[in-house]
Amino acid sequence: MPCLPLACLVVVGLFTLTACSGTPTTESRDGYRVDHSYQSTAQSSRVRHLVLHYTDSNARRSLRTLTGPRVSSHYLVTREATPRVYQLVDESRRAWHAGASAWQSRSNLNDTSIGIEIVNRGPSDTPSGRTWTPYPAHQIDTLIALARDIIERHDIDPVDVVGHADIAPQRKIDPGPRFPWYRLYRAGIGAWPDADRVAAYRADFMRQPPTLEQFQRALAAYGYPVRVTGRFDALTRDTLRAFQMHFRPARYDGFPDTQSAAILWALLEKYRPEALADIPQ
Structure with a gap:
């Protein structure tokens, strides 16, 4: 058997490794096959906005509401000492969190946003006036880590990190005046003036x-x-x-x-x- 040149051996070896790598380039679907060998570079994320909300209820009730038939969000951040982040909707899917909304030239922001619900009871009306539930530091730490990840992956502009009240001011007031927007800004999230x-x-x-x-x-x-x-x-x-x-x-x-x-x-x-x-x- 004749000896193969070294370059040929390298090519054959690479082909063998690719063939045995276990990464399929085709996918079987009902009645057809899809070839994933090529990927276009002319694409971008559908996500343009990150919308922050409070739940106005506790974690158990929030989960029940957000996994029901009427409203949803991509993520829910709880407020325990070690907060849990629930992903309720895949980021590629449209969650029902923004409702009738608008920001800049876009409306119906469910189509172009990721929504994060933060467990917080919001306002309480007392004999001495309205009070607002604070956001504990450990909950905000977790939110910052989550928001940074989302913003980096989808290249979201600082101005497009908004609260529900910003995009629906006649319907909503969340995340409320106790939400620490400046702290998020200092962590690289959202906009703030000099x-x-x-x-x-x-x-x-x-x-x-x-x-x-x-x-x-x-x-x-x-x-x-x-x-x-x-x-x-x-x-x-x-x-x-x-x-x-x-x-x-x-x-x-x-x-x-x-x-x-x-x-x-x-x-x-x-x-x-x-x-x-x-x-x-």
Whole structure:
């Protein structure tokens, strides 16, 4: 038997290893076979948004609700000393968590988002006023690890990490003013304005505040589903309340003020400068 050149032996060996590797390139389906030998590079994730919610109930009840026939989420994060992360819907599937919603140019965000429900009872009305359930540090640590993983795999823009209230301000208030958005930002998750730019804009707006129409245009430019009417209507107030819960939780009355305006303009300058340029001054 003649000796094969070394290069041929290498090729034969590699072919044998590939054939025996146990990784099939074809898949049998009902009535046909699919060949997976080639993969196009012209593709991207369907996921554009990460939406955070609170459950308004305990873990057991939340699981029962989220595995029922009406609502769902991709993940549920519990609040035990060692929180558990339940995956209830595969990320490739559409979970029913956002409902009627909009952000920037998209609506029905169930189609383009991953939803995380966080076990938290939300608000309680007491004789001394409304109180909000805090989020324990260990629960947020777990959430940060989960959110980082999702954001990295789907390349989600910081502005597109939102709360349910941001995308449905007339229906929802979660995850509420006790949610630690700034802590998430410091961990590399979501958007936050730079303090020096907020201070600079606030000084400007103390001299000449933006008009209500400019405020509405700025909110819409950032992503909020608000109509530009020049009137202080219910949608504008609810949208401002959602914005304030997210970025100025110390006061979220829904009324326009110079600090809220300064935060919004600083956010646009940092994350949407082209949109800021389109707002009439």
